[in-house]
Amino acid sequence: DIQMTQSPSFLSASVGDRVTINCKASQNINKYLNWYQQKLGEAPKRLIYNTNNLQTGIPSRFSGSGSGTDYTLTISSLQPEDFATYFCLQHNSLYTFGAGTKLELK
Amino acid sequence: EVQLVETGGSLVQPGKSLKLTCATSGFTFSNAWMHWVRQSPEKQLEWVAQIKAKSNNYATYYAESVKGRFTISRDDSKSSVYLQMNSLKEEDTAIYYCTWILRGYWGQGVMVTVSS
Numbered sequence: 628d629i630q631m632t633q634s635p636s637f638l639s640a641s642v643g644d645r646v647t648i649n650c651k652a653s654q655n656i657n658k659y660l661n662w663y664q665q666k667l668g669e670a671p672k673r674l675i676y677n678t679n680n681l682q683t684g685i686p687s688r689f690s691g692s693g694s695g696t697d698y699t700l701t702i703s704s705l706q707p708e709d710f711a712t713y714f715c716l717q718h719n720s721l722y723t724f725g726a727g728t729k730l731e732l733k
Numbered sequence: 734e735v736q737l738v739e740t741g742g743s744l745v746q747p748g749k750s751l752k753l754t755c756a757t758s759g760f761t762f763s764n765a766w767m768h769w770v771r772q773s774p775e776k777q778l779e780w781v782a783q784i785k786a787k788s789n790n791y792a793t794y795y796a797e798s799v800k801g802r803f804t805i806s807r808d809d810s811k812s813s814v815y816l817q818m819n820s821l822k823e824e825d826t827a828i829y830y831c832t833w834i835l836r837g838y839w840g841q842g843v844m845v846t847v848s849s
Binding site: 714722 | 797
């Protein structure tokens with residue numbers, strides 16, 4: 628089974644900051660990596676699919692990069708509505724989620 | 734508009750069974766590979782099961798934690814996917830989401846609580 632190590636678990640930042648969240652796979656996942664945002668009481672919402680493809684309707688301040696085992700979600704300029712929890716999902720071999728990153732207002 | 738609506742969540746005793754239903758609309762369900770994903774009270778997401786389309790012989794896959802206890806199925810005539818959960822354990826307590834992972838659509842989730 629593929630394991631996903633997501634970091635950091637918690638991130639404190641301010642509006643306007645640039646932030647990055649990382650996911651490391653236990654083996655090559657061939658860019659089959661999605662990113663999700665989840666707010667309290669809601670289902671996860673997909674932001675990025677297959678490493679760097681922006682979901683329709685998602686602002687361009689969100690971007691993804693990576694290859695092999697290492698992947699990154701970047702938010703270029705944090706907005707108030709971006710404070711939420713973020714998860715990665717590998718779908719190269721079955722499916723494994725990262726443990727999540729809670730992004731909080733500093 | 735794509736919609737996925739889960740029903741069937743409940744409070745159930747350990748060892749008992751429960752069946753979840755996900756009714757869908759707004760897309761060609763028969764071609765979609767459908768999944769169940771759950772989220773524990775600690776907020777960890779876990780993929781539970783997948784069922785592929787008729788063209789893939791309705792192949793099914795399961796997480797090790799539920800293999801042998803849970804069964805995913807589908808009824809293309811009703812655009813619905815199901816999760817039959819048997820021999821429930823307290824650690825199965827979670828919000829269960831129906832999801833079309835390929836296109837990024839999720840239902841609103843349904844709560845399953847396993848407790849005596």
